[in-house]
Amino acid sequence: MEVVLAVVIGSLYATGLYMMLRRSVVKLIIGLGLLSNGSNLLIFTMGRLVRGRPPIVPEGESSVPPPYADPLPQALILTAIVISFGVLAFALALIHRAYQTVGTDDLDDLKTTDT
């Protein structure tokens, strides 16, 4: 299962970066979304993948007997998902507004502030 997820994460990163290198601003945002999902899945995988064994300390013991899935990374990605959701919503509003103002979604036409 870890191998499958590793491949999925790698593909998400690769696709995300590829999309971010395109000229369209919409694809740029999609790429950002894929990239942040890739890193969320990575953290998830780092907490180990174990089925049907809840990480609850049995009575009379002081720690959970392995193997168990670490719940902390799952709590972390919960935070990270909420943050990336909010940021993505902002980015969508931003490109919508930029499209209204500039009238294009081609990054090559957004160069008046460069040089």
Place this chain on the structure above:
Amino acid sequence: MALILPILIPLATATVGFLAWRGRQWQRGLGVVGSVALLVASINLLVRVWQHGPQVLWVGNWPAPFGIALIADLLSAIMVVLAATIGVAVALFSLAHMDPARETFGYYPLSQILLMGVCGAFLTGDLFNLYVWFEVMLMASFVLLALGGERAQLEGAIKYVTLNLMASALFLTAVGLLYGLVGTLNMADLAQRLRPLPPSGAKTAIAFLLLTAFGIKAAIFPLFFWLPASYHTPPVAVSAIFAGLLTKVGVYALLRVFTLIFPDQGHAVILIVSGLTMLTGVLGALAQNEFRRILSFHIISQIGYMIMGLGLLTTAGLAGSIFYIIHHIIVKTNLFLTSGLAHAVQGSFDLNRLGGLYRTHPSLAILFLIPALSLAGLPPLSGFFAKLLLVQAGLQAGRWIIVAVALGVSLLTLLSMMKIWTEAFWKPAADDPPASSAPAPVPSTLTPLAPSGVVTARWGILSSAGLALLTILIGLGAEFVLALAEAAAEQLQDPDLYISTMFRGRS
């Protein structure tokens, strides 16, 4: 209690500000009062840390490494004081130079949230919380950057948002890998557990992922292109607070991570990158012909100096870096503020359209000259001592090349400051009358002066003059500031104090 106040005060101010959404005068008052309260709280924190050593707070009373911890050593406390100082100066400046449209759209509460994010990032003792504070700070800065919705602002914002989100994703990746490697995210705990591990590919990969992520935020050599594309687009007050604070959060994270968690990784690379950052930044500045774009490129070049001390990794070098950060935050904010004052007088940032300011407004010329000469490193201003410390540290470590680069770059800095001086202040005024009769080519909703006129305009001059005075005071009282910087550097070089404070608990 002293530890949580720098986070709670801006949060409370922002909340009240959002509640008083329609009361513009209320918001203006709150902006200033909140910033002053933050300054008082942060100075209190610095005094405590100076007298009693590093302070720690286990939030919710969960002991480290299980709970969330706030921790302040001298470096954190110094950075919080600087953030609060800039907060006060920019809030005062905004009274005079922020247009009513942006004020009614929540400019003051947003800048308070920005300050909260910055202070949180300085005070947290947990790598994942650092990520969260980064995002708080970024969200506020995104909105501040795009607020107003001018074309240039939106174009700059797209680049700024993209690059910063990408840096966040890389940071999160590094956090995930680090958790997989050692199973903790508390920075003191990380330092302890990583130290016995043998050097491995995983360790190096994580270190360089963090270097890239923080490097994008700090705008170091190959990763800086978002900065000059966006920093000159928002109103002056916003770009001044960005220029003073935001990149320095990245520098702070670099200083923290590469002294505490990875004291054995990547410093040679950082040293090379710092030299290249100085050079490209200053060369970029020389090629520009717009007031704020020159200053933006200078930020990049100065970041090089700040991480030079980290690359040397000696106590003297780190002290130089910290002194440089103290000097730079004040001076750079002040330079952006003076660019706003010049814009208020002549209605343009373009050096070709400015001119003759020395004849018409000699006091403004002096206000520009003090931070400009300080940036270039002339004694007895603060920049001279900052550069002197770094050069001495470089010579002690025997790194001749970086010392030569640093000295050459400061000459080029002087050259480009002279360019602004001759173009904007010294040369005769441009023939065409100022923008009032001939509108600028790029239409701007920025009003040169707030409608309430000359009385409030004094606030802008006052805040700029206050920062100039601070620059001079740091120069004259260099001995005291140096003692502070050296003590902070010693704490960075000796992580055991940080670690033991973290686990000792409430103090």
